[in-house]
Amino acid sequence: MGKKKKNNKNEQRQVSQPPTDTSETTMPEPSDAINGIELLTEIGNSFQHISTMNYALPSPQRPLALIGWGAMPEQHALKMNYDTNLARLCKSVGIDGYNYMAFPMGGLGRAAFKLAEDSLDLPPISIPDAQFDQYLWQTYIIGTVSPWIDTDNPNPVLAKVSLDALREELDHALYLGVRNVVIPLRRVKSPNLMKLLNHYLWVRTAKFTISLVMPTRQDEFEDLTDLEDEDIFNIWVSIRRGLRNYTSERLTVGLRLTEAEMDDEFLIPEKYDRWHGEPLFLFILSTDSFVFSPSPPSLNSKMVEMVPAHRKIVFDLAISLENQRFLVMPKGQMWPIQRKQMVEYLTSFLNQKKSPLLPSQNDDRILTDVLLLPMETVWRDLSAADYDGLESDITKYQHYSEAIGYMIGNEIDLKNGLVIYILGAGRGGLVGPCLEIVKARFPHLHKIVRLIAVEKNPSACISLRYKNNTLWHGKLTIIEGDMRFVLKNPDLPKANLIISELLGSFGDNELAPECLRGAESICTPSTQFIPYQYSSLLSPICSHRATDQLRDSFVSVYDSERAINVRFNREAGKFIYSRPKHWTDHLYVSLLNRYHEAARPQEVSQFKYSHEDQNFERHVKLSYTIKHACEITGFLGHFVAVLASDIYIANSTRYPGGLSTCLKSWFPCYLPLREEIRVKGDSELILYFWRKCCDDGAWYEWKVTYTEYGTDEEKTTPLQNEGAESYFMPLRPKEEEIKELF
Structure with a gap:
């Protein structure tokens, strides 16, 4: 390591070795410590250069999948005091190929504490922010909480101590500036935890995203008896709804893949597909997600493969690699070579995922899952x-x-x-x-x-x-x-x-x-x-990414005077501009990627071109079978147009090979419901849909009838866009009819 360096009393960032416990056999004396400032210039090069705000398209130099390493007390010797030497540990993990690190916000020493009624003297939080520049906390660190925290322990003393400890660690996470904090759900019934999360989401308005982690086995919960929900997916939905469906920019869900065999809902694709519509941010994998021969911690153990069930569910649910994280959190010690084998395997395996079909070859990924207003080419001239x-x-x-x-x-x-x-x-x-x-x-x-x-x-x-x-x-x-x-x-x-x-x-x-x-x-x-005919189709979906935008963007950002609807008053010879009465009673276009389709699409209307005059109004009643209990936020729409004989085009990738898909010209569309509805499994969802016309344009109206999950009551949603009060498709008047343009 060269000559020993004198301690610099003025230097606040002091980092010591080793990067992992397996290096202790060659560890230099503490006086041989490396100055932290020297390390900070290297950390950005050790980690992949990622940003949690925006992601460019994948390049050969930077894998798209974002894979992190989770630090736990069992993996690292506490005597090395990584709480104040975090830069050294981050550098080692980054060199192995990881993009970020998950670290306890109270520190490893505090995380190793064993809480008991006769042991309530908690170690203090010991992570100084000065060891990192602010952007490093934001970019390379995800926060975790001490594993002994149990806010809803039956023992009220332990519950109170846990609640105070969690609050302290979340406050420190706010102070450090990390962008994500991971909290495991230990009990299904967690009123104390929900109150605390509600406070940070709605009152403290935390600047980080909270990821609530669910296990993939019900018996991992400590209060397994008397479950009100039929599966883990619906447990999460009940929690999310209890937290008032806070935006997915602040509240997300993670899945911890358990060592034992997962529940059926995580083995059957049509059941775990429901997670596509949720803000699924994090996948936590342990050593048991990988097959080694011989088993760790043997230095000679080599990774053979990933457990097939874990591999399949991660591959199927990892649909937005730019916005999802993959976190390796082994319970025991791992040698650096084994740690490196895991990240190399995950990187290669996840980057096989095909990117969603984009509207152009430019960097248009930003358009994915974004709601846009229709072009209205009849009324407006294109640029x-x-x-x-x-x-x-x-x-x-x-x-x-x-x-x-x-x-x-x-x-x-x-x-x-x-x-x-x-x-x-x-x-x-x-x-x-x-x-x-x-x-x-x-x-x-x-x-x-x-x-x-x-x-x-x-x-x-x-x-x-x-x-x-x-x-x-x-x-x-x-x-x-x-x-x-x-x-x-x-x-x-x-x-x-x-x-x-x-x-x-x-x-x-x-x-x-x-x-x-x-x-x-x-x-x-x-x-x-x-084309000589075309059909319009709708399928019920759950997309909370779309719901977030309707709740937060359209309603709160745009002021009350913003008018997007127009109708021409022939008597007055002028245009009447208006704002939608309900932003949910509107048709949007979007290249949706993160959604769950609860049933296959059905035809709503069909038009066949001819020279004969015809009635363009339509009314249909469609019945969809919902096999598994889920939420429905709206309907995904697309068209199929027959150009000639067996030549057709569509704006959906569901048709053979996607060879007729024209997403660069037409995004699919989204027809929202005013409120999310929770539908019982093995029940029918009935859609009533109208296309109505008048002399100056047309509009849609719709409502649904369904059996509510949990109550078995049949319910009907309000009729949306009645009388074109929110969304109208106008025809252009003759120029001579216009007396007043503005």
């Missing part, structure tokens, strides 16, 4: 950035090209030439494929085809004219205006083929049926449409 996103959807244009080729070759009589209309042409995303298909596969039609684009956005029409002059050699006829009005010109030629991409995330929510009614005047009985 160039919007068109860039839509036109980057290669899958969509590949399928449209196939459909165009099929229709021209099989469904259209070409004796009198070919007239193709592209309605809602935008900047011409479909023009290029049309011209290419005709030129490549039907060269004899190349000179006689007539291609007409209709677009209401005046800025997009500028781009259309530019491309027509520079790319398409003037082969495109451009009609600027709303298709509902400009196509009534009797001089326009009749269409052989009408192509559009007017669909919304829910199929008809961008008013495609109403808009295409304007094409009646250019249709003949033989006119073909692409």
Whole structure:
């Protein structure tokens, strides 16, 4: 280690060796201690450079999975006083490949204390903040609490001491600035613990996230008798609801994978899939999650594999690696080589997870699980950035090209030439494929085809004219205006083929049926449409990430004057702007990733394009079978559109291989309930859904009937968005009708 260094009395960060107990045989004398400042410059390089706020897409230099090491008294010699030498321990763990460390907020010495009625003299908290810079506490340390704390012990003396001790440790965690604190749930009935957590969530407004850890076996609870809930999942749901569903930015859940065989609810995928909808933040693994030969603490033991049941549930539930943590907390001593084997295995195994399908190849991961308002393309004109996103959807244009080729070759009589209309042409995303298909596969039609684009956005029409002059050699006829009005010109030629991409995330929510009614005047009985029909589907889901946003973002951040809804008053000739009466009575679009689908989707409505006038209102009653008790927060919606024959597109990955998925153009949609409902297992959930229309637009209304978990009572939710009081899909009026714009 070189020459001995004199103690520097002015230095506040003093760190001593060794990094782990297994190094004690080669430990230098205490006077050989390394100055802590020298270590602090190295810690950031030892740990992976992570941030708990934002994560970029994975790179070869930084694994996506965030794996930590949990320090416990059994693993480290207390004489080394790691409570004040934490930098040395963090460096050693970081070199092995771990991203962070979980450490008792009271210190290892306090965590080793044995609480008893005749032993109530608690060791003091002994972790100074000065040994780390503030950002290191925030980035590399997760807090744990002393394992002997039992706030709801039947002995009131021990319960009182535990409650005071937990409060002290949480206060110290606030002082240190750590961002996460892990608290194990020892008893199902824990009123004292719930009161304390409520205080820190609602009164103290703690700046850290509390992760309440649940075991994967019911008999791990110390008060197993007289359970009111049927399984651990519902125990957690009852606790979360008891804490008033506090936002998942402050209250999350963790699973501790137990050494003994886990309960059935963690072995059967359709049961543990329910955790997808919960704020599942943490997976705690022990030595028993891994198979060693021979068993530790032998120096010769080598890791063979991970216990299959543990491996499967971690792999299946780890759906958001940027926002979830994996914590190794062995109960006994581990040699550094074994510690390293575990993290290398977990890193390789977890990084096999496929990332959720993103809307573009750029860093758009920030859009995952974020609720967005629909574009409302009928009412609003899109920007160039919007068109860039839509036109980057290669899958969509590949399928449209196939459909165009099929229709021209099989469904259209070409004796009198070919007239193709592209309605809602935008900047011409479909023009290029049309011209290419005709030129490549039907060269004899190349000179006689007539291609007409209709677009209401005046800025997009500028781009259309530019491309027509520079790319398409003037082969495109451009009609600027709303298709509902400009196509009534009797001089326009009749269409052989009408192509559009007017669909919304829910199929008809961008008013495609109403808009295409304007094409009646250019249709003949033989006119073909692409797409020629589409269906809208809904499935009941639980997504607390979505619920958090509705509760905290839309309601509290936006002021009462913010208007997002608009209706046109023809009598007054002006627009009426309004704010939703209920933010939950609104359709949102979102690339949801963290949710549990309680039943398979069912068809809500179907529209088939034709030149005939039809009624666009719909009413349906759907029955979903809920196999296992769970919460429902709303419905996930998507569409399936048939372009031609067996060529289709969708905005859901559930269809074969995801080959027809067009998420870059259309996110799925989310239809919330006003309040989360708790549904009994093996019961029916009935959805009543209406699509209603008027002269200036359309809207949805919905409600559900269900059997409540715990009471077996049949209940019905309020009718949402009645009379379009919160969400309305407006049609654009004629320009001459507008007397007052603002």
